[in-house]
Amino acid sequence: MEAAWLRTNTHPQAQDGYRAVKVRVPRGDLNPTQLRGLAALLREHTGDTLRILPDQALLIRWVPTDRLLAVRDALAALDLGLERAGGLGDTVTCPGADSCKLGITSPRSLARSIQPMLDTLARDPRLEALRIHVSGCPNSCAQHHIADIGFFGGGRRAGGAAAPHYMLMLGGLAGGTGAEQPGKAFGLPVMKIPASRVPEAISRIAQLFLAEGDGVTFGHFARRLGRAEFKAQLADLTELPPFEEAPEMYKEPGSDTLFAVNVGKGECAGEVVDQSDLLLAGADREADTALQLLEDGGDTGTIVAAANDAMLQAARAILATENVFEQRPDIVEREFRLRFYDVGRIFEGVGHYFFEARAEDAEDVAADRDRLRRLVVEAGLFVEEAHSLTLRLRGEAAFPRATPATKKALGDPGLIRTGSVS
Numbered sequence: 001m002e003a004a005w006l007r008t009n010t011h012p013q014a015q016d017g018y019r020a021v022k023v024r025v026p027r028g029d030l031n032p033t034q035l036r037g038l039a040a041l042l043r044e045h046t047g048d049t050l051r052i053l054p055d056q057a058l059l060i061r062w063v064p065t066d067r068l069l070a071v072r073d074a075l076a077a078l079d080l081g082l083e084r085a086g087g088l089g090d091t092v093t094c095p096g097a098d099s100c101k102l103g104i105t106s107p108r109s110l111a112r113s114i115q116p117m118l119d120t121l122a123r124d125p126r127l128e129a130l131r132i133h134v135s136g137c138p139n140s141c142a143q144h145h146i147a148d149i150g151f152f153g154g155g156r157r158a159g160g161a162a163a164p165h166y167m168l169m170l171g172g173l174a175g176g177t178g179a180e181q182p183g184k185a186f187g188l189p190v191m192k193i194p195a196s197r198v199p200e201a202i203s204r205i206a207q208l209f210l211a212e213g214d215g216v217t218f219g220h221f222a223r224r225l226g227r228a229e230f231k232a233q234l235a236d237l238t239e240l241p242p243f244e245e246a247p248e249m250y251k252e253p254g255s256d257t258l259f260a261v262n263v264g265k266g267e268c269a270g271e272v273v274d275q276s277d278l279l280l281a282g283a284d285r286e287a288d289t290a291l292q293l294l295e296d297g298g299d300t301g302t303i304v305a306a307a308n309d310a311m312l313q314a315a316r317a318i319l320a321t322e323n324v325f326e327q328r329p330d331i332v333e334r335e336f337r338l339r340f341y342d343v344g345r346i347f348e349g350v351g352h353y354f355f356e357a358r359a360e361d362a363e364d365v366a367a368d369r370d371r372l373r374r375l376v377v378e379a380g381l382f383v384e385e386a387h388s389l390t391l392r393l394r395g396e397a398a399f400p401r402a403t404p405a406t407k408k409a410l411g412d413p414g415l416i417r418t419g420s421v422s
């Protein structure tokens with residue numbers, strides 16, 4: 001146990017005789033007792049400052065090597081002595097829908113529900129360093145795009161009811177976009193999976209890595225295996241049975257509250273909704289085609305056309321929620337700008353993807369590999385936001401938020417989060 005903690009949570013400093021200690025903070029939550037205990041620990045053992053890391057962990061520098069185990073014991077007394085800081089089981093999560101008004105899903109609920117499974121998988125040393133990051137929406141406050149296994153929240157409908165889903169991204173690297181292969185350091189967008197099937201997806205991905213990883217890093221393995229193969233291996237997990245057959249799939253993992261219900265009456269439940277869903281399904285197909293062609297080295301002109309069509313269909317789907325059924329691209333652009341972009345009903349950055357693509361010359365984009373790759377990624381993000389936005393517009397993405405009173409009732413003495421704040 002001590003040896004594992006020393007291996008996974010401490011790192012040599014440039015100065016002889018000192019190591020830096022990385023402290024695992026489950027879901028980024030710290031209570032006042034832990035904060036006071038950390039202050040006392042620092043005064044006693046290092047006298048130096050505490051750093052908060054981007055992955056929600058803490059870093060204590062200047063720990064003399066002969067005090068490492070004393071520091072570990074002091075951390076354990078504060079419930080902060082867990083191994084594998086930053087590794088498998090130390091899932092990075094944003095607040096998500098628990099408290100963020102932009103959240104679609106609750107990454108913290110998901111992280112709690114998969115914890116036992118991850119702890120079991122992490123017993124295999126080939127898996128213990130895998131990084132899982134989960135965001136509650138495409139905004140990526142949990143940095144899902146640079147995780148080995150990343151997820152961001154969204155929703156899908158079946159038979160009139162909405163279910164929480166997560167978009168799976170695999171093989172992200174923390175080194176940014178990469179000088180040699182621009183854009184390739186972000187995870188590969190693979191597929192959208194119902195939240196309740198995320199544990200099975202992680203389990204299968206881990207088994208694939210064990211069977212075919214051949215000692216390479218997960219990022220290299222993910223690129224070598226490729227998106228198409230991952231999709232084939234996980235295809236059955238995307239199925240969403242009707243609510244009547246599997247009501248548990250319409251709840252957040254670990255929650256008894258329905259993620260969404262079919263409102264069944266009122267202006268959002270009629271033909272308007274069906275038309276919107278139809279367009280979103282078409283947008284999904286086009287975005288998927290663009291991504292697949294890009295990976296397969298397909299015709300660049302066809303890739304541009306598919307990505308642009310995906311965004312156009314997604315914009316039409318959003319307009320359809322307001323009874324605007326328009327096919328002419330210029331009118332779609334104008335109405336989308338007036339009704340959603342200018343008035344701040346869609347995230348500015350994501351909305352901008354649509355206008356930027358509309359303004360560009362298709363041949364110029366097709367000739368520029370970096371821009372082409374970015375266009376395909378942005379088309380996927382725009383389509384995902386269209387799914388989330390239509391759910392919000394129908395009032396179907398709303399579910400209980402954790403209030404201070406709820407936290408008190410749950411015995412939470414007042415949490416402070418590290419990193420990934422909204």
Ligand code: SF4
Binds near residue numbers: 101140
């Ligand atoms: S914290 Fe960021 S990623 Fe998470 S739900 Fe809110 S906006 Fe989205």
